[in-house]
Amino acid sequence: MPEPLVIVGCGGHGREILGIVSAINSADKQRWKLLGFVDDGPTKENLHRLNRLDVAFLGPCAELVELSAKYVIGIGDPRIRAHVASEIDEYKAQAAKLIHPTATVGLETTLAEGVVIFAGARVTTNVSLGRHVHINQNATIGHDAVLGDFVQVNPLAAVSGGCRIEEFVLIGTTAAVLQNLSVGVGATIGAGACVVRNVPTRTVVKGVPAKSD
Helix, strand or coil: CCEEEEEECCCHHHHHHHHHHHHHHHHCCCCEEEEEEECCCCCHHHHHHHHHCCCCEEECHHHHHCCCCEEEECCCCHHHHHHHHHHHHCCCCCECCEECCCCEECCCCEECCCCEECCCCEECCCCEECCCCEECCCCEECCCCEECCCCEECCCCEECCCCEECCCCEECCCCEECCCCEECCCCEECCCCEECCCECCCCEEECCCCEEC
16 A cells, blocks of 8 residues: 655755656555645745646645655755754654665665665665765765765765765765765765865865865
């Protein structure tokens, strides 16, 4: 029997997750029953897009209190995602884990609640993904990597084996973090950057090799 699910955030990232839910249902005989979206501040444009997709807008996040459903956060910014998760924790709702059917997850890999793995992503072996980590389209996570809570790995980015990525980190599109490196809490790796040394906490790096401003 399909399990009820709500997506939090009706912006573009949330609607991409709608596509993941649809793909899972096609491959797994209706694994999820999507009730709709909640959002504390939806734009008129995004509400119109939901209407065109024939998906219900259920109201603010507080509606989760009344719904017997799991949820997933469809927000790309790691810190905003963390803030929303802290509010939802008060509602005692349980987060779902979503893995697109075309993604792969290797052996001895740990996925915490709220993890979303998008189409074509590759998570290899002995990897640990923290709460509400999002691995976007065609990104790769190498062996023995550890990603803390609320990490965002954007499309086509590569985290090499043995890396430790602390919470709230954003890794930009096509960026690469070389093996056995660490990226500190709240750091940002710019799109296309190649990280060749450890990145300190709350640092923005970009370029090849990646450097701070």
